[in-house]
């Protein structure tokens with residue numbers, strides 16, 4: 001068929017957007033039709049009114065997504081929107097009753113309820129054995145641990161179904177309850193070899209197998225939107241397509257790589273750093289280095305490490321805004337003027353994971369590492385960016401070493417590609433060229449998979465990536481050693 005028009009709902013932990021995408025053999029463009037804030041909402045709701053709980057406002061996200069889809073229908077004009085795809089961050093889920101009603105309010109992966117839970121799971125299946133089954137880097141908030149924490153409350157006793165968040169929105173859009181496989185792979189409940197639910201791991205989580213819906217692969221056309229949704233959005237004849245519903249899986253599809261010799265940094269709230277492989281790497285060294293084998297679109301392996309990402313900077317900015325105003329552009333310009341060789345901290349430290357004031361955590365980490373403590377805001381910003389760049393470089397080297405895949409270039413996609421200082425520091429730290437962009441790689445990956453599923457595009461991921469490369473300008477950063485002085 002000719003070019004297709006598609007709507008991508010792309011929800012990140014700090015912002016969501018609805019994009020209208022047009023794709024064909026020589027065409028790939030995105031139009032932003034809606035952008036809205038997102039963030040976990042904290043309430044103190046323990047028995048004594050003190051325990052902080054972190055929830056996602058899924059109803060607000062649904063309302064914003066539907067409003068965005070209505071705008072998309074309007075902007076698309078008479079030819080309409082062929083399909084819709086939804087991606088969000090990973091691991092978090094909603095519970096539904098037998099009639100499909102929402103039970104409770106989904107928790108954020110940053111909620112402290114998982115503190116100490118992983119240890120309990122590892123007492124029953126040790127970390128190496130778990131790694132052999134699910135291939136995942138140890139993160140305290142992986143769904144399997146969240147479910148063990150969930151089991152301390154009442155909801156699992158009445159829940160009939162668990163849906164990961166993009167699949168929840170997909171259910172509300174189409175009435176179909178499924179688990180898309182790239183995101184299912186992040187739960188810790190899926191077999192790293194097959195991408196399907198692993199009964200032993202489901203049992204370890206303490207849930208009934210019937211709680212989990214059937215797994216479908218990205219590229220599956222799930223069916224038309226529910227009539228009520230189609231009416232409200234004026235999307236007539238539009239179908240829901242399962243895309244790489246884990247945002248990072250869609251981002252990796254959207255990496256404009258020329259051949260397989262590339263590493264990627266998908267940099268937004270998190271920095272996901274790794275390579276794409278055909279087979280998982282499950283060695284003890286890989287486990288020790290904190291490398292995950294998440295499932296990619298077309299059954300590829302996203303062999304990567306989670307780096308804390310722009311979250312650390314976002315929390316510093318929120319803190320400064322609370323004290324008055326804070327201008328990121330000006331802070332970055334001042335940070336750029338500072339000499340290299342300043343303090344670097346280990347951003348992988350779990351101390352940086354919870355929400356709340358961040359500047360003190362950065363300073364304390366410098367102190368603990370015996371490094372000069374940044375005082376001025378610009379010095380804190382520079383420390384965070386130098387630390388991210390160092391962590392990205394370490395993860396690229398680890399990915400290369402552990403997988404045996406040599407790389408010529410590091411593609412930096414996502415919101416971080418806008419941050420020129422971060423891109424330059426990353427090139428310097430990696431000692432390799434960085435190709436920055438597209439900023440909207442995730443939405444592009446979402447649209448590309450829809451376009452291929454509905455016939456506007458054909459080919460392998462390499463062909464989809466070649467299209468991104470032909471249609472999007474990238475910015476190249478050479479590492480310092482090769483730059484002229």
Ligand code: LFR
Nearest residue numbers: 089090091247248270272306
């Ligand atoms: C990035 C991301 C990461 C995942 C983290 C938590 O947005 O999806 O890939 O590890 O969020 O879900």
